[in-house]
Amino acid sequence: MKKYALPLFAFLLAIAVSSFTISHKTSGKVQDNLYWYRTNTAGTLLVSSLGQNTKAGIESTTGCDDTDVDFCARAYTSPQALGTAPIPSDDQLMEKQ
Amino acid sequence: MDRLNKYGKTVFIELATATLIFLFVYTASSKFLHLPAFKSFFTKQYLFKPHAATLAIAIPLIEMAVAALLFFPASRQAGIFSAAVLMTIFTLYIAVMLAFASALPCSCGGVIQTLSWKWHLALNVSITVVSWLAFAWCAPPKNFIAINRSSRKPV
Numbered sequence: 001m002k003k004y005a006l007p008l009f010a011f012l013l014a015i016a017v018s019s020f021t022i023s024h025k026t027s028g029k030v031q032d033n034l035y036w037y038r039t040n041t042a043g044t045l046l047v048s049s050l051g052q053n054t055k056a057g058i059e060s061t062t063g064c065d066d067t068d069v070d071f072c073a074r075a076y077t078s079p080q081a082l083g084t085a086p087i088p089s090d091d092q093l094m095e096k097q
Numbered sequence: 098m099d100r101l102n103k104y105g106k107t108v109f110i111e112l113a114t115a116t117l118i119f120l121f122v123y124t125a126s127s128k129f130l131h132l133p134a135f136k137s138f139f140t141k142q143y144l145f146k147p148h149a150a151t152l153a154i155a156i157p158l159i160e161m162a163v164a165a166l167l168f169f170p171a172s173r174q175a176g177i178f179s180a181a182v183l184m185t186i187f188t189l190y191i192a193v194m195l196a197f198a199s200a201l202p203c204s205c206g207g208v209i210q211t212l213s214w215k216w217h218l219a220l221n222v223s224i225t226v227v228s229w230l231a232f233a234w235c236a237p238p239k240n241f242i243a244i245n246r247s248s249r250k251p252v
Contacts, residue, residue: 006112056133
């Protein structure tokens with residue numbers, strides 16, 4: 001049993017640290033109900049509004065996750081006018097690349 | 098002196114094994130818990146895109162399997178060898194990405210994600226060296242007794 005002590009300790013420590021990291025990462029601002037916009041491939045123009053949604057919701061409805069383009073959709077905490085995409089700032093929480 | 102040397106190597110192998118178990122279990126569980134993000138890392142790379150779903154599952158599974166091999170003394174040597182090979186592959190990948198890629202995506206698990214790519218490379222090189230050293234010093238299990246022909250003593 002003694003020969004398993006150190007490997008077991010390493011295993012349990014890894015699980016514990018991993019859980020701590022996960023909870024830390026998910027405890028931030030929840031990115032729910034952001035205002036989503038489809039962008040051009042350069043990410044400079046807001047082409048159309050996708051409404052309020054979660055990132056997972058946008059991925060499932062737009063298929064952005066499977067595209068080859070650099071930019072697909074962007075999310076903001078407040079509604080934006082279509083056209084030139086605002087310069088990235090604190091307002092811009094997420095870019096779906 | 099020889100006994101001390103042997104003891105030092107044993108301690109080194111034990112510590113290296115524990116470190117590798119920690120590393121593989123930690124990164125694998127982080128990848129499993131962030132599976133969509135890990136998969137999307139592969140979909141963004143031309144080379145891996147067709148196999149993104151398979152790789153996203155296979156890599157953490159392989160890491161867990163290596164950790165399991167390391168856990169049991171009977172399979173420890175095979176585990177250290179697998180860990181050394183895996184770490185060499187990861188290190189070469191990082192080196193190639195640093196040398197040639199314009200954009201450097203990181204899909205590493207947990208806090209390793211916060212490291213810069215150069216620090217990540219340094220960490221990987223260190224762990225790879227430790228793994229190969231542990232493998233070199235990890236003697237295969239003896240299932241025979243060798244006796245010196247002239248002195249008639251076990252060697």
